[in-house]
Amino acid sequence: MIEFHVILILMIVGAIVAMELEDMLSSVIALGAVGIGLTLEFLLLRAPDLAITQLVVEILSLIILIRATVGVRMPQERIKGRVGYFIFALIFSAIFLFFSYKAIAELPVFGVPLMKMGSLYIKEAVAKTGATNIVAAIILDFRGYDTLGEATILFTSVIGVLAVLRLQGRKE
Amino acid sequence: MKEAGMTLIVKRITKITVSLIFLFGVYIVLHGHLTPGGGFAGGVIIALSFIHLVLAFGKEVTLKRISQTTVSVVESLGGIMFWGVALLGLFFGGYFFLNVLPKGRPFDLFSSGIIILCNIAIFLKVGAGLFAIFLGLALLKMPVEKKEGESK
Amino acid sequence: MSLYILCLVLFAIGLYCLLVKKNLIKKIVGLGITEYAVNLFFILLGYTRGGEAPILSKDTPITNFVDPLPQALILTSIVIGLGVTALMVAITVRIYEKYRTFDINEIRRLRG
Numbered sequence: 445m446i447e448f449h450v451i452l453i454l455m456i457v458g459a460i461v462a463m464e465l466e467d468m469l470s471s472v473i474a475l476g477a478v479g480i481g482l483t484l485e486f487l488l489l490r491a492p493d494l495a496i497t498q499l500v501v502e503i504l505s506l507i508i509l510i511r512a513t514v515g516v517r518m519p520q521e522r523i524k525g526r527v528g529y530f531i532f533a534l535i536f537s538a539i540f541l542f543f544s545y546k547a548i549a550e551l552p553v554f555g556v557p558l559m560k561m562g563s564l565y566i567k568e569a570v571a572k573t574g575a576t577n578i579v580a581a582i583i584l585d586f587r588g589y590d591t592l593g594e595a596t597i598l599f600t601s602v603i604g605v606l607a608v609l610r611l612q613g614r615k616e
Numbered sequence: 617m618k619e620a621g622m623t624l625i626v627k628r629i630t631k632i633t634v635s636l637i638f639l640f641g642v643y644i645v646l647h648g649h650l651t652p653g654g655g656f657a658g659g660v661i662i663a664l665s666f667i668h669l670v671l672a673f674g675k676e677v678t679l680k681r682i683s684q685t686t687v688s689v690v691e692s693l694g695g696i697m698f699w700g701v702a703l704l705g706l707f708f709g710g711y712f713f714l715n716v717l718p719k720g721r722p723f724d725l726f727s728s729g730i731i732i733l734c735n736i737a738i739f740l741k742v743g744a745g746l747f748a749i750f751l752g753l754a755l756l757k758m759p760v761e762k763k764e765g766e767s768k
Numbered sequence: 769m770s771l772y773i774l775c776l777v778l779f780a781i782g783l784y785c786l787l788v789k790k791n792l793i794k795k796i797v798g799l800g801i802t803e804y805a806v807n808l809f810f811i812l813l814g815y816t817r818g819g820e821a822p823i824l825s826k827d828t829p830i831t832n833f834v835d836p837l838p839q840a841l842i843l844t845s846i847v848i849g850l851g852v853t854a855l856m857v858a859i860t861v862r863i864y865e866k867y868r869t870f871d872i873n874e875i876r877r878l879r880g
Binding site: 448449452453455456459460462463468471472475478479480485486489490491493494497498501504505508509511512513516518528529530533537540541544545551552554555556557559561562565566569570573576577578579582583586587590591592597599601602604605608609 | 769770771772773774775776777778780781782783784785787788789791793794796797798800801804808811812813814815816817819820821822823824827829833834835836837839840841842843844846847848849850851852853854855857858859860861862864869870871
């Protein structure tokens with residue numbers, strides 16, 4: 445049980461490092477480290493589908509982010525008056541954590557979920573669909589509309605990227 | 617003029633590993649209903665194999681093999697196939713997205729009706745779409761080797 | 769219980785980074801951290817102590833599975849996060865081409 449806490453604390457340290465570094469390429473690589481920590485966490489939480497998808501998606505988003513930040517040198521300047529922002533953000537975070545602590549007390553205890561729909565899906569997956577991977581049976585047969593919506597979202601984002609970059613009208 | 621792409625060692629190794637990555641991606645897609653994986657992870661792996669080719673050989677050499685029109689056509693084909701499989705359920709069963717193909721025994725490769733066709737459709741769409749995004753970002757600036765990226 | 773608190777601390781770090789930093793790339797990094805925290809929170813809700821991964825196997829019949837429904841929902845969300853990141857990076861690259869800087873104070877000043 446302690447391994448969940450250890451990897452989460454490593455992810456928090458990696459996130460703080462990614463936030464505070466001044467070189468942009470290094471902070472993007474620290475974000476990649478946080479993503480790989482999340483892959484390990486998914487494996488420990490018994491979700492192998494998610495671990496495979498998170499790993500390859502992390503690699504691809506690292507490639508895209510490095511493409512945007514390599515070779516760019518920003519002039520270093522210290523902006524004065526940052527102390528006010530910092531204290532305001534700390535007070536806001538404290539209020540947020542206090543109210544979320546109150547809300548978490550209503551959730552079921554960690555390790556005993558109430559599986560109202562989950563037990564139904566597990567009982568009927570092989571009989572009704574014939575697939576032995578229950579997660580694949582859920583996303584493609586029981587809840588196929590969500591997958592249709594997601595395919596549409598990916599299509600729209602590809603159109604958006606190619607429209608923003610506008611490759612047709614520029615000469616190489 | 618400097619040759620595009622990376623050094624000779626990288627090019628030799630790339631010729632071997634690209635086919636292995638492609639085969640692994642196709643394996644993960646086709647066994648999506650038996651082992652973890654599915655269409656999304658397999659599609660991203662295929663896009664990564666093509667990006668590997670572009671990074672090692674330079675974009676002119678790769679664009680002679682796979683043009684941009686091919687990538688766009690494959691992505692639309694994936695979308696049409698997904699909608700077609702869903703409408704098949706409407707015509708033959710009465711409900712949109714009904715599972716109408718025969719379900720064999722469990723643990724077979726061709727069991728579970730419609731799921732394997734949906735996986736292949738998503739694999740084509742996601743793989744081609746993500747490769748198109750990378751081509752758009754790679755063709756925008758010259759690769760930054762010794763100078764800042766200037767583009768028109 | 770303490771796992772939920774740590775997960776929300778990660779969310780708060782990502783939110784702070786998105787709000788306070790002045791660099792566009794740091795804002796994208798902050799949004800990425802927030803997405804990781806939200807995905808992790810859902811999967812923590814569905815974990816059964818002593819459960820196995822939700823895949824049936826031929827040899828041994830296992831009956832104690834973790835909840836498969838949150839995993840199906842978050843699989844969609846991970847790929848959508850990739851699409852959103854790609855679109856943000858494309859817009860940022862175009863802004864850099866036009867204004868030659870990533871700092872939002874400079875971009876606000878150099879209008880036109």
